[in-house]
Amino acid sequence: MSTARRLLLASVACVFAVLAGCNKAEPPPAEPPKQQPQPQAQAQQPTTAPTVVASREMAPGMDVMRGAPITETTKPPPITNPDNSDIKRVRNYSMQPPVIPHKVEGYQIDKNANRCMFCHARTRTQESQAPMISVTHFQDRSGNHLAELSPRRYFCMQCHVPQADLQPLVANRFVDVDAMLNPQAAASAAASTPERK
Ligand code: HEC
Ligand code: HEC
Numbered sequence: 001m002s003t004a005r006r007l008l009l010a011s012v013a014c015v016f017a018v019l020a021g022c023n024k025a026e027p028p029p030a031e032p033p034k035q036q037p038q039p040q041a042q043a044q045q046p047t048t049a050p051t052v053v054a055s056r057e058m059a060p061g062m063d064v065m066r067g068a069p070i071t072e073t074t075k076p077p078p079i080t081n082p083d084n085s086d087i088k089r090v091r092n093y094s095m096q097p098p099v100i101p102h103k104v105e106g107y108q109i110d111k112n113a114n115r116c117m118f119c120h121a122r123t124r125t126q127e128s129q130a131p132m133i134s135v136t137h138f139q140d141r142s143g144n145h146l147a148e149l150s151p152r153r154y155f156c157m158q159c160h161v162p163q164a165d166l167q168p169l170v171a172n173r174f175v176d177v178d179a180m181l182n183p184q185a186a187a188s189a190a191a192s193t194p195e196r197k
Contacts, residue, residue: 065169082162089163092176097159104162109155116156117149 063070084103091098107115119128137153138146153159179186 077166080164080166082164092174100160100162102162104157109157114149114154114156120156121149 061069061071066074068074082103082105083101086101088101089099104116109115117133118124119130120133122132124130125132133149133153135145137149140146140150141152176186178189
């Protein structure tokens with residue numbers, strides 16, 4: 001399944017979830033109890049399983065991400081300000097949707113208006129000095145080039161996300177392909193690049 005389709009499915013699921021939430025008169029159907037993953041299956045691939053899964057096994061009844069028992073309500077961390085530095089970040093691989101280096105709070109994206117296209121549309125970029133949506137955003141799923149933004153790229157934040165200085169819930173062991181191919185060059189490049197939060 002392509003990433004685009006998976007994201008579409010996820011957003012459709014979200015819409016249903018919201019609709020289900022609105023209908024107060026009819027409580028959502030109780031979820032069937034989920035089958036716990038077999039410990040054996042996890043033991044077979046200890047190197048690929050994320051660390052969180054391992055520690056979850058060690059502490060039954062604990063929500064490792066919140067660091068509290070699953071029955072306990074914890075105080076959520078304070079909301080942090082998203083990055084508004086206007087500085088583009090390096091992409092981690094060539095097909096990565098670039099992350100958003102500016103605030104997007106309150107931007108309207110619905111059937112009437114797309115605030116992002118106010119600046120990122122082909123016809124707006126001279127005025128806004130924003131990077132134009134790239135050619136892939138004009139392609140339909142068969143690769144045909146459309147005159148307008150493709151409907152499957154309409155909801156920008158399916159793929160592009162703002163950044164905030166937060167503690168990741170799950171450890172990330174991503175390794176840049178350059179670092180994998182040439183560790184020495186990558187190390188010196190990293191040393192000369194100022195670190196970003
Ligand atoms: C007021 C104009 C404006 C609006 C509205 C706007 N942007 Fe931007 N955007 C910019 C500009 C200008 C940049 C270039 C970097 C900067 O100045 O922040 C940018 C940069 C970006 C980048 C980084 C591109 C790269 O190559 O790294 C992404 C992604 C992006 N915007 C997505 C969005 C999304 C998604 C929305 C809607 C939720 C949006 N923008 C709304 C002006 C805008
Ligand atoms: C299905 C995922 C997806 C959606 C939805 C999407 N984008 Fe992108 N976008 C990408 C990917 C992947 C790239 C990088 C590769 C490319 O250019 O296609 C990208 C690149 C960009 C860039 C950088 C272009 C450049 O040449 O540097 C901008 C700006 C951008 N998108 C804005 C938007 C805006 C605005 C929207 C909503 C109208 C949007 N995108 C919707 C996936 C998406």
